[in-house]
Amino acid sequence: MILPALDRRSLLIGLATSSTLAACQSAPPKPAFAALTYAHKGAIRLTVGTIDVMSEYVSPMRPPHIEHRMPVSPLETLRRWPADRLVAAGGADHVARYTIREASVKETALPRTQGVRGVVTKDQTERYDLALAVMIEIRQQRGGFVEASAEARVTRFRTVVEGISLADRERAWYELLEIAMLELDAELERQARSHLARYITF
DSSP: OOOOHHHHHHHHHHHHHHHHHHHHSSSSOOOOOOOOOOOOGHHHHHEEEEEEEEEEOOOSSTTBBGGGGGOOHHHHHHHHHEEEEEHOOOOEEEEEEEEEEEEEEEEEEOOEEEEEHHHOOOOOEEEEEEEEEEEEEEETTTTTTEEEEEEEEEEEEEEETOOOOOHHHHHHEEEEEEEEHHHHHHHHHHHHHHSSSGGGGG
């Protein structure tokens, strides 16, 4: 039976729509990654008038750096930390300066098993090295003289297996940052309470 031109057009549109819907339904949803926050850790109250946040680190945004590809940015996470944990509790003579010195993640290709053994071996194929470094300074309002400072630096790495999916790779990046930030948060608080003790109030 030969269909009229209008019916053939309707049939083709219907088939195309069904194919598009099927493709959309078969694609797995992209995982959502929550921002890393630290307000629940409690506030570190500093006797300063303001808290200035600065960054010395600028991502090259080219290999071997991959931090710009991560689902949660290390740099933005470090920018958020002082908003969550530091409070300017008053003190017109002083300011606190929080400086991000590093927020990098570098990818390195790892050697693979060669020969017949390589056919049946699933190697760890990439290594990701993360480095975070920040400093808090207490400065005089006039002149900017540094009266005290506290620093923290954390490095961590993780490898991923051959054939890993993009979703699992992003999950590995996220977990790497999450663990490193927990360590940085604890170390920075220790350093602050040790080196900035005279400027901390309750």
